[in-house]
Amino acid sequence: MKFDWKRVAALLPALLLVASFGIVSCGGGGPHIAAPPSRLTTRVFASQSVASPTAFPGLMTVDGEIDTLVRAAEISAGSSPGLMAISPDRTTLLAFDSVTNSAEVVSTGREAQTGSISLGGSTTSMVALDTGFGYAAVPAASFNGPGSPPPGAVVAMNLAFTGGVEATISVPNAQTVVSNPDGTQLLVFNNSNAVTIMSPLLVNTGSPVTVTLPGFDSPVYGVFSADGSTAYILNCGAQCGGTQASVQILNLGTTPPTVGATIPVNGATIGFLAGSTLYVAGKGTPTGPLCASISSAATTAATYCGTLDLVNLTTMQDPYYNNPATEIAIPDGYHDRIDMSVNGQLFIGSYDCTNIGNVYNPQGEVRGCLAIFNTTNATVVIPPDNGDVTGLQSFTTRDVEYVAEGGNLRVYDTRIDSLLLNTDYIETGTIIINGYIIDVKAVDFF
DSSP: OOOOHHHHHHHHHHHHHHHHHHHHHTTSSSOOOOOOTTOOSSEEEEEEOOOBTTBOSEEEEEETTTTEEOSSOOBOOOSSEEEEEEOTTSSEEEEEETTTTEEEEEETTTTEEEEEEEOSSOOSOEEEOTTSEEEEEETTOOOOSTTOOOSOEEEEEEOSTTOOEEEEEEOTTOOEEEEOTTSSOEEEEOSSSOEEEEOGGGTTSSSOOEEEEOOOSSEEEEEEOTTSSEEEEEEOGGGGTSSOOEEEEEEOSSSSOEEEEEEEOSOOSEEEEETTEEEEEEOSSSSOOBGGGOTTOOSOSOSBOEEEEEEETTTTBOTTTTOTTTOEEEOOSEEEEEEEOTTSEEEEEEESOOOBSOTTSOOSOOBOSEEEEETTTTEEEOOSOOSOEEEEEEOSSSSEEEEEETTEEEEEETTTTEEOOSOSSOSSSEEOOSSOEEEEEEOSOO
């Protein structure tokens, strides 16, 4: 019998449709979600920024269950990926390429780069939202034409496959951008005594996108309440050329937003909210207090320290403020990284701190830019390591914390606040990756 190709061609669309239903329904009643190319559900991405004879810049994939580097090619993310931001649903990741001043867009499901968006300048602060858009504070972003605003903007990025720059919103000297829980409001800080509130949903609608509120003292960061109605503004104060470090209330549930009470603290450049306690780290002055002036400071060769304050948001007080007998000493530097493990260990990182000793040839004190505060017994551990802390990542199912410090990817056992040693997969507490690790982000929820 002669084979009827025309009949087969006519039936092919129907056959494919039936096959697709079979694939969707296989293994249960819900839709089938394709596994990523690595086949892992415990992925962590680490940005490796330096080319060497044995390594190329890119995003490295780590199996976060067993702390081992996955045997797969790194994900392309520009010439020198460093700072990363990931959307709350963890489907899209941004990596800043410092060579081209671009945000590299990566699909975590495909484990592949899907785009590159030029920012027009360098950034140290980005956010990625579930809406498919991202935002970067670019202090040197320029505007052309007569009467143009001064340099500085928040660059709104369309993260779709064919996306790009959606808009460039003027915020002179924009330094830091922080999102509220649902992505409907952003706070922008620009080394002034004001805070800019930005409404992403109004971009390109013709309505005003930003509102700027004065009345702060060199604000540098904001921490949102769980419902987004309140932001706790961290006033850097004298450390950043102002007067007094403090936490200041910004009421966002009112129209217009209003500035509220101020709580003085010892230093304030980064914070973390847990329940009714706001943990705040900083130096308070350009140098920070003398370590010898703080009772809790262990004997150290470092002259100056930073501080950690525990602000009680119920009483609106900080019992640690200006009280050397109770102040909590941590390494100095500029504190801009903070994270809490699932069992209550608060990791605080800084850059440009006082490094003591040599971690590769330890003799006597060894000290870097990391501190670990035990929220249960109020003790501080300063691990024996060196270098800037540039990335922190905790997990909900493991008592470990990943720390990018000095270009290395360390794994800390948060039950003992020390490096994870002598396991079947990691012996030195370090995940060995050739190159220089800048940032670290968990891609899966685990």
